[in-house]
Amino acid sequence: MNGHEDVVFVQDTDTGLRAIIAVHDTTLGPALGGCRVWPYEKPADALTDALRLSRGMTYKNSLAGLDLGGGKAVIIADPRKDKTPALMEAFGRHVERLSGTYITAEDVGVSPDDMETVARHTDHVRGTSATGLGDPSPYTALGVFEGIKASAKHVFGSSDLDGKTVSVQGLGHVGYDVARQLHAAGARLIVSDIHAPAVLKAIETFGATAVDPGEAHMVDADIFVPCALGAGLNARTVPHIQAKIVAGAANNQLETPADGIALRKRGILYAPDYAINAGGVISIALATPEGGDNLVRQKTFAIGDTLTTIFERAAKEETTPEQVADTMAEERLAKAKAA
Template sequence: MNAIHKAVHHTAVFDHPEMEDHENIVIVQDANTGLKAIIAVHDTRLGPALGGCRIWPYPTPSEALNDALRLSRGMTYKNSLAGLELGGGKAVIIADPRKDKSEALMEAFGRHVERLSGTYITAEDVGVSPEDMEAVARHTDHVRGTQATGLGDPSPYTALGVFEGIKASVVHAFGDPSLSGRTVSVQGLGHVGFDVARQLHEAGANLVVSDIHKPAVEKAVEAFGAKTVEPADAHKVEADVFAPCALGAGLNARTIPEIKARIVAGAANNQLQTPADGVALKNRGILYAPDYAINAGGVISIALAKPGGNDQEVRKKTIAIGDTLTRIYDRAVRENAAPEQIADRMAEERLSAARSN
């Protein structure tokens, strides 16, 4: 038994705390390219499991498995809440995207996606570029976010949805739609985070930015006049909004007591380390925009886009993310629940209806 299989085996997959009702977990290796990946299909009641491919240098395969399981479940809820006819899945590739990624590796991943016969549809995520998806598409049709399948890079739509979600959150928290003069701490300046920062700047917000990649920080300082802080301190900034746009699990028992913002609304997936952390935010009077509700613009773009570049339908549905959050917040007040609990209920209601049909 090789190392990746041993590591995954030793986590006792069926007893894994994130296993829940996952339908399929596939361990992928390719000796020629060094590909090591995990593909997790969580739920296909609404349709094929759509979810991006993430490349990250996970310290252990067990951590990669944990991420794949959490992210794939999140995609089920995201696609359901967004009203898409799609289930949820996710792929993670264990590699450093700056050092280990290659065209051949992405093509090998595409061949493995093809073997799943359309039950899993892949797309871009952290560490993966539109060009990488073009390489994947040479070996499978079960890929989105390419020029052949629609609008290409989904990150501008993710950023648009996050921006609209921040506006809706500001209205709910402060009763005022204006972002002018509001301070926003943006943690993570990748494709999505940088574009969110741009839109906030254009709306008159004051920015505090952070990223482990220093050139991105320098670019934001020059373009937006932003102040800077270390990524580990982004949540401690005196701000109206904390916008986590990097990796997940950043909202936890250690960080939540340190948050000084009134709102947490950002693009990162799986921001809450545990369900209890959402309740902790509510108890502190911090408004939390459920991550899979606010960051659904990208999946909307790859699900609904059609070749030819007309994105009117996609933009309309993405902008409506603000309306979805408003419904979540209003229902959370009525039911005295945390917003993510309400988002879960709304997603589960649609999944239950699919089960009964």
């Protein structure tokens, strides 16, 4: 299972909780990673997501320079219908049973209020008012925006986004905030989301053009920003991408390593997801009860510098950015293991 240290299957009959908590690697410290609530069709799909996401968190935390390992939790439920305070409290109790090996936080389908509920039963939770900065999504969005600018500079020779056409797929907490920053920078927006009210809001607020989420990668744009679920870059979609840059907040965007190679062959720059979307985990890892965010913002702004290093090294080594990002993360893990 990709070297995972621990995979726990959770069930609570009183609340209907069904969840999986995956701890991938604790070499650098406790395994930090969010809790996702999603109506998976099959338990096997939930397991696949937990395993992939937790491994991604190991690499994300390592590359971001954090003294934390990688983990993830997924709750099999519809966040709009099934999620209740009792369900989240039950999840908190199970996190507590892992005695700090896993630290949970907000993810898809989970709100800051949900994390406050989880925190009633465990201290091993981040992104709450008691642990500092609360909602991590603004920092994720800030890091993605900085990463988009770094990507634009590498491809177009300038980080100026004024007049650039950008397709944003997914308008959740992070995607919408990224769209806001892009609009403020003068970009022309094409937006898509399965949640119609979010699309209408973006049209009214940003003057955006809307397309079906399944067509977001096909549109004539300079930059494609995937901020929905993972595996969206695959053998079916990559051949149809029109943009010169793919840089977004979604986790595990590449379905397989071959898809990253295919992007490179087509001359499309890919910003590795766990490098560009690390702002949120940086905020929850470094937040203090005092609430100051200077260090968090400093390290989040540095995401652009990290990506520049990745892009330059990939060009020099004639490989893909994600392979370089993996190598950089693995170098830090190997150094820690040897110490």
